Amino acid sequence: MMQRAAVAPSRGPRGASPSVRGGPRGGIQKRRGAGPARVDKDGDLVMDAGATGGKGRVGRGRIEGGAASKPLGTGRTNSGSSRGGNHGLHRAQAILRGMESKQATVLESRITAVGPTSLRIDGLSSSKAASNPDGGLESLLGFLERKASGLDAKSNRTVKIKKSSMKGDSVIITASPDDIEQIQKLDKFTFAGSVLSVKACDPPSPQAGKSGEKKKQTVSQEAQEAKDRFRAVLAARYDANLKLLNLSALALDTGLRQMGVFDGSTTTSKVFPAMMVVCDGLFKNQQEKRDAIVSVSLADNELADVSAVTTLAQTFPDLKNLDLSRNKFAEIKGLNAWRWKFRHLENLVLTGNPIESQPTLKDELLKRYPNLQVVNGVTLRTAEDVAAAKAAAEVKKSPIPIAGPDFRDVSQVGENFIRQFLPLYDNDRNALLETFYDAHSVYSLSLNLTAPRSHEHSMPIQPWTAYFKHSRNFTKITHLNARMARRYKGSQAIQQVWSTLPASRHPELESNADKYLMECHPLPGLVDPSNQSVRGVDGLIITMHGEFEEQTESATEKSLRSFSRTFILGPGAPGGPQIRVVSDMLTLRPWAPLALPQISSISPETHRTSDPEQQEREAITMQLVEKTGMTPAWNIEQAFITFTANKDKLPADAFIPSVAR
Amino acid sequence: MADLSEDTEVKVATDAAQLFVDAFYPTLGNPKTRGNITSFYIKPTLTSPQRPDITLNGNVISDPSEVQKIFETQIPKAHYEVQSFDCHVINPNYNVGLDDAALGPSKDGKKMSIVAMVSGSVKYYKSSEDEEARAEPRGFTETFVLVPNQEAQGPKAAKGLKGWLIQSQNFRLVL
Numbered sequence: 001m002m003q004r005a006a007v008a009p010s011r012g013p014r015g016a017s018p019s020v021r022g023g024p025r026g027g028i029q030k031r032r033g034a035g036p037a038r039v040d041k042d043g044d045l046v047m048d049a050g051a052t053g054g055k056g057r058v059g060r061g062r063i064e065g066g067a068a069s070k071p072l073g074t075g076r077t078n079s080g081s082s083r084g085g086n087h088g089l090h091r092a093q094a095i096l097r098g099m100e101s102k103q104a105t106v107l108e109s110r111i112t113a114v115g116p117t118s119l120r121i122d123g124l125s126s127s128k129a130a131s132n133p134d135g136g137l138e139s140l141l142g143f144l145e146r147k148a149s150g151l152d153a154k155s156n157r158t159v160k161i162k163k164s165s166m167k168g169d170s171v172i173i174t175a176s177p178d179d180i181e182q183i184q185k186l187d188k189f190t191f192a193g194s195v196l197s198v199k200a201c202d203p204p205s206p207q208a209g210k211s212g213e214k215k216k217q218t219v220s221q222e223a224q225e226a227k228d229r230f231r232a233v234l235a236a237r238y239d240a241n242l243k244l245l246n247l248s249a250l251a252l253d254t255g256l257r258q259m260g261v262f263d264g265s266t267t268t269s270k271v272f273p274a275m276m277v278v279c280d281g282l283f284k285n286q287q288e289k290r291d292a293i294v295s296v297s298l299a300d301n302e303l304a305d306v307s308a309v310t311t312l313a314q315t316f317p318d319l320k321n322l323d324l325s326r327n328k329f330a331e332i333k334g335l336n337a338w339r340w341k342f343r344h345l346e347n348l349v350l351t352g353n354p355i356e357s358q359p360t361l362k363d364e365l366l367k368r369y370p371n372l373q374v375v376n377g378v379t380l381r382t383a384e385d386v387a388a389a390k391a392a393a394e395v396k397k398s399p400i401p402i403a404g405p406d407f408r409d410v411s412q413v414g415e416n417f418i419r420q421f422l423p424l425y426d427n428d429r430n431a432l433l434e435t436f437y438d439a440h441s442v443y444s445l446s447l448n449l450t451a452p453r454s455h456e457h458s459m460p461i462q463p464w465t466a467y468f469k470h471s472r473n474f475t476k477i478t479h480l481n482a483r484m485a486r487r488y489k490g491s492q493a494i495q496q497v498w499s500t501l502p503a504s505r506h507p508e509l510e511s512n513a514d515k516y517l518m519e520c521h522p523l524p525g526l527v528d529p530s531n532q533s534v535r536g537v538d539g540l541i542i543t544m545h546g547e548f549e550e551q552t553e554s555a556t557e558k559s560l561r562s563f564s565r566t567f568i569l570g571p572g573a574p575g576g577p578q579i580r581v582v583s584d585m586l587t588l589r590p591w592a593p594l595a596l597p598q599i600s601s602i603s604p605e606t607h608r609t610s611d612p613e614q615q616e617r618e619a620i621t622m623q624l625v626e627k628t629g630m631t632p633a634w635n636i637e638q639a640f641i642t643f644t645a646n647k648d649k650l651p652a653d654a655f656i657p658s659v660a661r
Numbered sequence: 662m663a664d665l666s667e668d669t670e671v672k673v674a675t676d677a678a679q680l681f682v683d684a685f686y687p688t689l690g691n692p693k694t695r696g697n698i699t700s701f702y703i704k705p706t707l708t709s710p711q712r713p714d715i716t717l718n719g720n721v722i723s724d725p726s727e728v729q730k731i732f733e734t735q736i737p738k739a740h741y742e743v744q745s746f747d748c749h750v751i752n753p754n755y756n757v758g759l760d761d762a763a764l765g766p767s768k769d770g771k772k773m774s775i776v777a778m779v780s781g782s783v784k785y786y787k788s789s790e791d792e793e794a795r796a797e798p799r800g801f802t803e804t805f806v807l808v809p810n811q812e813a814q815g816p817k818a819a820k821g822l823k824g825w826l827i828q829s830q831n832f833r834l835v836l
């Protein structure tokens with residue numbers, strides 16, 4: 001106990017989760033949270049390579065199988081054309097080489113830096129602790145961690161065992177290479193009356209067990225080798241012209257066979273996920289992957305269901321064309337793991353499968369994949385049909401028809417506010433506060449983390465850390481004190497919050513009118529800041545729904561948030577802003593596409609001008625009018641003058657009859 | 662002139678919003694309680710002719726009875742889940758439609774107008790029995806302006822009346 005206490009303060013610097021220690025220990029368990037799960041995947045990859053280390057070299061390129069593969073169209077619906085072989089070998093390799101130079105180091109560091117090694121401990125069964133309920137495992141692990149941590153008094157760091165399991169009388173443990181090195185020094189130590197034997201038990205490898213440093217290198221070499229081989233296989237199977245990754249007849253692949261990954265059987269269950277991991281590593285981000293690979297062929301893989309290849313959907317969620325021909329799919333059930341995947345799939349080939357003869361197959365597939373147009377080379381519906389079906393489904397899903405925005409502005413005050421608000425909030429929040437906020441403006445934000453998301457489009461959710469402590473979601477924040485504290489009154493208080501929130505980028509309004517829905521109507525009964533009218537003055541209430549991109553330094557993917565924001569605008573106090581924000585309430589949700597109104601298409605060909613720029617401007621204006629109800633021309637100063645001139649004269653309901661549509 | 666304290670203001674407003682949200686959504690969702698929908702809105706009277714301003718998915722609805730009709734005829738059953746809501750006080754002394762005698766401020770917060778924004782999900786069912794019908798949850802945002810219920814004011818007011826009523830409602834499916 002003394003030792004443990006002495007070691008305890010050192011946890012901080014290592015950045016390990018403090019909750020790891022002291023938890024209950026079972027037979028086989030993970031000893032850390034999320035970290036090793038990832039590692040295991042890589043570990044698998046490493047082990048595959050290890051099992052075959054030293055066998056023959058990978059064949060360059062693939063010679064056979066060309067005739068068996070049937071390429072799919074590139075993103076469009078021109079299926080059915082049975083083109084022959086597709087080895088854009090040189091081009092493909094050139095591309096992959098290009099990607100390698102950027103990606104190799106990243107992938108390598110991922111595989112090597114965290115490669116766990118394991119030790120076999122003998123001697124527990126003859127110790128006094130063996131009579132404990134758990135066979136003494138718990139106390140042995142505690143002993144090892146404590147002793148190993150205490151060995152090197154100078155380094156002052158904690159040794160952690162990540163995983164442990166019983167194998168006969170031996171205990172197998174896994175830890176980081178550095179920790180393993182420490183624990184190995186406990187060989188011949190006495191534990192509860194028994195002398196322990198601590199031996200390395202890495203995957204069979206000639207150098208294993210010499211030293212942690214050496215082992216680390218071995219793992220890295222093996223991982224690197226496996227990765228290179230997989231990459232060579234992928235390169236040979238990639239057609240850059242068709243943007244096709246041809247994973248057909250994997251069991252016959254010379255390169256893979258030489259790696260020995262099939263181990264005598266034809267199962268692809270092990271090799272496939274490993275290949276997907278390598279695939280993922282080749283691309284900087286989702287977009288790059290989406291652009292490079294539109295089609296995948298899994299023909300001739302003897303698949304009866306997709307369980308062995310299910311990771312395809314994680315690696316390539318946005319595939320447009322998928323070839324599953326000449327497999328053993330007999331029932332739609334075999335495709336169920338992909339029931340809600342591939343929401344952008346347009347073209348699916350299932351010829352040469354027993355399932356082909358099922359009369360209900362096509363209907364079921366069309367139902368499952370909203371964008372599917374071509375099955376087995378036959379066009380079942382066109383892109384227009386798909387759009388129409390979506391529109392019809394939309395109407396059915398919302399009993400209250402979704403109409404365009406109801407934007408009942410007064411003298412363009414609301415519109416001008418929005419046009420200034422968006423760029424200022426993104427670029428200069430302090431200037432925004434000076435322009436529209438005063439000592440009485442109230443702001444708060446709330447997070448809705450459980451908002452429904454879309455099957456069709458998904459986006460990784462970035463952490464909400466920066467927003468969390470401000471969230472005033474009343475379903476969670478129930479105490480008055482917190483509700484008070486998370487309501488920010490006055491531009492100074494608001495400024496303090498805004499300065500801590502991540503930088504944002506709202507889509508530019510003119511060119512992205514379809515990314516917003518904004519509504520506006522007059523609102524009576526606001527406080528008169530000049531104290532002249534006890535019955536209050538008129539203002540506007542604006543609701544804005546949309547999205548913004550969060551500017552973070554580290555993220556490679558752009559991180560989108562969806563938001564709704566309600567403003568109440570009223571005339572400002574003398575000496576302050578002319579128009580002020582009375583209330584600004586923001587709610588944030590995980591990104592999902594906005595449910596847009598079904599707009600009747602107005603022909604833009606009302607008149608033609610020769611100037612293309614002018615035409616474009618007109619088209620944009622048209623779109624803006626349709627979608628937001630805003631007027632295309634504006635004059636901000638004029639609007640302010642009109643609004644402020646009228647504010648005292650107009651009765652509460654004066655606006656409504658004249659502007660209601 | 663005693664002012665309303667900030668914590669009374671926040672407490673009364675948040676309690677009012679909570680009560681409203683807790684009562685309003687179940688009423689919309691349950692076919693048996695739809696008849697009560699109109700009771701959540703302000704009613705125009707001779708002295709106070711103001712009507713509620715209602716917009717559902719961009720459609721301007723002229724009267725609360727229309728809202729009730731939409732729900733009774735077009736939405737066999739709905740399930741709303743309020744996942745987040747927040748509110749601010751707009752005016753601590755809301756005097757629209759009041760007699761001159763009633764214009765003074767109130768210490769207890771009973772004269773406030775409040776803006777509330779709700780974010781949640783809704784499932785529309787095709788029929789009231791049809792629990793099986795796979796209803797995809799849709800996301801919505803709804804903003805209300807709540808104003809004091811005149812009838813509930815004063816010593817002679819009947820018990821059990823709603824303290825606040827909808828003056829403005831703006832509903833949008835956002836997914």
